[in-house]
Amino acid sequence: MTILVTGGAGYIGSHMVHELVDAGEPVVVLDNLSTGFRFLLPASVPFISGSTGDRELVGKIIAQHGVTAIIHFAASIVVPDSLRDPLDYYRNNTMNTCALIDTAIQGGVGQFIFSSTAAVYGNVKESPIPEDAPTAPISPYGTSKLMSEIMLHDAGRAHGLRFVVLRYFNVAGADPRGRTGQSGPVATHLIKIACEAAIGKRPKMDVYGTDYPTPDGTCIRDYVHVSDLARAHSAALGHLRRGGASATFNCGYGRGHSVFEVIDAVRRVSGRDFPVEIAGRRPGDPPELVANVDRIRKGLAWHPQFQDIDTIAAHALAWEKRLLGKRSGGAG
Numbered sequence: 555m556t557i558l559v560t561g562g563a564g565y566i567g568s569h570m571v572h573e574l575v576d577a578g579e580p581v582v583v584l585d586n587l588s589t590g591f592r593f594l595l596p597a598s599v600p601f602i603s604g605s606t607g608d609r610e611l612v613g614k615i616i617a618q619h620g621v622t623a624i625i626h627f628a629a630s631i632v633v634p635d636s637l638r639d640p641l642d643y644y645r646n647n648t649m650n651t652c653a654l655i656d657t658a659i660q661g662g663v664g665q666f667i668f669s670s671t672a673a674v675y676g677n678v679k680e681s682p683i684p685e686d687a688p689t690a691p692i693s694p695y696g697t698s699k700l701m702s703e704i705m706l707h708d709a710g711r712a713h714g715l716r717f718v719v720l721r722y723f724n725v726a727g728a729d730p731r732g733r734t735g736q737s738g739p740v741a742t743h744l745i746k747i748a749c750e751a752a753i754g755k756r757p758k759m760d761v762y763g764t765d766y767p768t769p770d771g772t773c774i775r776d777y778v779h780v781s782d783l784a785r786a787h788s789a790a791l792g793h794l795r796r797g798g799a800s801a802t803f804n805c806g807y808g809r810g811h812s813v814f815e816v817i818d819a820v821r822r823v824s825g826r827d828f829p830v831e832i833a834g835r836r837p838g839d840p841p842e843l844v845a846n847v848d849r850i851r852k853g854l855a856w857h858p859q860f861q862d863i864d865t866i867a868a869h870a871l872a873w874e875k876r877l878l879g880k881r882s883g884g885a886g
Contacts, residue, residue: 556580556619557791558663560606560654561628561806562599563590566669566725566780568734570625573784582619584612585628594734607650610655616661623665623794624658625787626651632742633673633693633838640694647698652705660719661715666706666717667787672776672804672843674700674721682776682846685721685802693838703802717801718790722804723776723845725783726864728873735873736781745777745867748817749874752824759828763835766842769862772813774842776806779869780858789854801853806845806863816863823868 557574561567562583569588574581575596582600592601600619603612606628615621628634629647636643651668660667673696674689691697706717726745728735741747751759764771786805793801811819821827850856858867 556582556621558582558584558615558621558624560584560624560626561669562592563587563592563594563601564627565734567627567784568594569729569784570781570787571599572729572733573788575599577788578861582621583613583827584615585828585830589738591737594737594755597830599700599830603745605650607656608807610651611652612657613661614729616658616663616849620664621661623667623791624654624663625669625791626654627669629669629699631671631695633695634836635729636693636695636698636836642843643694643698647695648705654741655705655709655715659709662712664716665791666715667686667715667790667794668706668719670699670703670719670721670802671696672721672723672806672845674703675843677796677840681842682808682844683804684773684848685804685847692840695838707800710800711765716794716798718794718800719802720783720790720805721802721845722783723778723804723843725780726777727765727779727781727860729781730869731859732872732876735870735877737877744775744813745820746874748820748828749824749867749871751828752820752826753874753878755815755878757829758831759817760831760833762833762839764832766834768812768841770812773839774810774844775818776808776844777863777866779858780805780868782858782860782882785858786850786856789856793854803850803853804845805850806846806847807858808845808847810842810844811863816867819863819867820871822862823864825869
């Protein structure tokens with residue numbers, strides 16, 4: 555009954571591992587540590603360094619640990635990077651996922667949970683966005699994830715693999731108990747960048763575009779707390795274990811916050827002001843992405859706990875302070 559968590563030493567993956575361990579689930583982690591960190595994981599969890607595209611290695615893990623379910627987080631996730639180097643994203647996200655699905659089927663794994671993204675929708679006219687909205691990604695990142703979703707659907711029909719696809723909107727925050735959080739040296743997430751500016755780790759932060767067709771001109775996103783997201787995966791696993799059919803769910807709260815509103819939240823919880831500079835738009839950024847969450851609330855009985863933007867910002871800020879202490883040699 556062991557669960558294999560790929561990318562388990564990364565930001566979302568490590569929260570998932572803690573969630574599973576807290577629930578008494580047997581877990582094994584596979585991560586190549588390109589963006590993950592071993593210190594984010596409980597010491598008791600078996601850890602293997604390697605790639606999801608390594609069929610021999612993944613096959614051995616499945617056999618040796620008795621893996622019955624896979625939660626697949628391992629991926630490259632930075633939209634601008636995908637525009638600069640699309641083939642790397644197709645290789646790491648799509649081709650490696652293809653190898654992982656194939657190896658899982660060969661190894662008798664019956665349940666698969668896939669970490670997808672709202673980027674599969676692209677520039678949509680409907681808001682909030684339902685799961686059956688047209689998918690037209692505007693970045694190789696979004697396309698790489700959509701291709702993986704298609705492979706899962708085809709593999710499910712052909713081989714009986716049951717799966718849940720979770721399309722994340724903007725993931726933020728950190729473990730309320732301070733065990734893990736976003737730890738990469740190069741920040742790409744808005745709330746993390748704002749928190750770094752608030753604690754003086756960076757001299758300023760940039761806002762990319764103030765001419766979008768939104769109330770204050772900045773992009774609007776549906777921010778979901780990472781701990782709530784981990785619980786959504788647990789709910790998806792329970793759904794599959796009960797014999798539930800394969801399904802796709804949005805993961806968000808059904809309401810959005812603009813870039814300026816997020817900056818204001820970080821200023822409130824930190825009690826600090828910090829410089830903000832206006833820059834041009836980035837390619838690949840839709841004006842608004844907000845989830846329709848009716849399906850996940852009904853289908854998985856998911857009840858998020860940390861929906862307040864100030865709470866999300868406060869947990870992210872606490873982690874940044876702890877991380878700063880770790881890297882400066884403090885007790886953290």
